[in-house]
Amino acid sequence: MADKLDSMFGDVTVDDFGPVKLKAFRDELVANGMPTKWKHKRKKPKKPLARTYINRIINSVIGMFTIAVAGELVDVSKVQQLKTLDTLRNGQTTAPETEPVRPVPIEHVRMTAPFLSPIIKAMLRIQVATGMRPGEVCIMRPCDIDRSGDNWIYVPSKHKTGWRGKAKAVPIIDDARDAITDFLQRHPESYCFSPKEAMEWRRAVGAAKRTAPLSCGNRKGTNVKKDPN
Template structure:
């Protein structure tokens, strides 16, 4: 939802008073130019323009707009590399091991476990934050995690994350909760941080504000039940800043694991371990790929 709001922000700013049926290709190009001027990279501009198009496509499907609106907007092509002033992003690199280890010492236990688990399995940040005990099959030498939501679900693809012995050791304590509850809770992380602060408190409990008495009864931003990819990323950024190391993102942990698996078990094993759709071609390949991923994670994860 937040991504849709961000995509529509320049549309509302420039054409908030224009009837939707009158929003055409030139208006969409003006919105796109505003995104470029705001400093967004080329890929992000194309993503946001695509969301705007899908919004108008939905309006046509609901018979709120005439069909020619959709067709007109579809004529606007995405920005091409080398043919736009929009900046290009650098390729995503693996997170340096030394920087990850430094940040881990400043992370609360639930977030540190998420980082370690991602580092050992190569799962996506979105797959990590939604992990629940009921989605993990704890059988055999290698466990299987089947996320309910994943990147290629709308293409009819399935996703199975293999969890090896080292990953199992990280995850096991967090499976001792109700099956439908998130394994990693921001509430637990906040409670841990407050406990640390209390332990470092120099003023006796009998003096000044007693622990917890200066908290708002109804805070505007209370910790939620589960992390989002954004709050997970922000927690990592804060830890990097506290450790004095360059910021790295949770998604870089996938690249770290993928690089390691590719080096030790080959490109195909790396693709299936990370859940790339190109490795899931037919059922025969899927069976063979599962065996490859299982062997890789038994040794690596």
């Protein structure tokens, strides 16, 4: 979207960019959306942008001016002026609405378990039992889990609201405790879950199911880059 903003108002000074021009940019997003990938050279079809996404783009533009105010490059009145533009509201625009994101039924999650590697399966069990974010499960280390009491407590080394100075502690009980136990034998400061080990399991399963003779296709080590980035 930055290219579209630049093409429309790249030669406009900060003093001349106000709510009217910001609304014109928003109207362009509503009317024309963004081009989709198209392999032919004819005119690219347009993909309509959702109302909530357009509002986020407009807030990002205002955010750029807010950063400029912090750097004493723009007067704060410019940000206040841009914020007078009302957001697009449901039912008051032709921009489409997005479907609400709903949780996956737990029955569907359980159906995937037989096909997962032991590492991914353990991570799934822990996340379902505790409600942790995926990133918090990925960075679990033995040293982050206090096992001195009857109840184990996991304190993530970093989490979403850590930058606000808030602490977080997650009880590791029931199925989560059973799932993590086998991975606590590692070095205290190493991660419990290794992507390398998960990929080794996946490749081993694929090799066991191989039907093509070894003289055909790829074999172990034949398609590995000597100097990967």
